[in-house]
Amino acid sequence: MLTTGGMRPTGMNAFTGSVFDVLEKHILSPWNVLKVECGWRGVDPLHMDPAVLESLLPNIRKHIARVTDDENAAECEAALLVLLGKPASAPPPPVEAIEFDF
Numbered sequence: 001m002l003t004t005g006g007m008r009p010t011g012m013n014a015f016t017g018s019v020f021d022v023l024e025k026h027i028l029s030p031w032n033v034l035k036v037e038c039g040w041r042g043v044d045p046l047h048m049d050p051a052v053l054e055s056l057l058p059n060i061r062k063h064i065a066r067v068t069d070d071e072n073a074a075e076c077e078a079a080l081l082v083l084l085g086k087p088a089s090a091p092p093p094p095v096e097a098i099e100f101d102f
Contacts, residue, residue: 009046016048018083026064026076033063050084057081 009031012020016034023030031045037059038045043052057080065073081087 012046013048015050015053015083016046019048019053019080022076022079022083023060023064025079026072027068033060037063053080054084 008020020030020034023033027033034045034048037056038048038052041056043056048056057077060080061073061077064076
């Protein structure tokens, strides 16, 4: 299904609608994220279920991090994990500075 602007696609099942709602809070184009990540894997983005979301979650996080930032992607992943009834994972530790001897 093609959409324009900020329109919500029609025909989504209830679970996909919940996923879309979470993505919409974290990214400007939630439908594009679903369409791309599902499309590459042969999944119907309108009819996701929890197992599909769980399998796509690492790639959705990477996608959101690429177009926004790591912190936003982690927050989105935590919210999607709530939909799956799983506790949000702890954020990764900050990267420490590396000193080089010259």
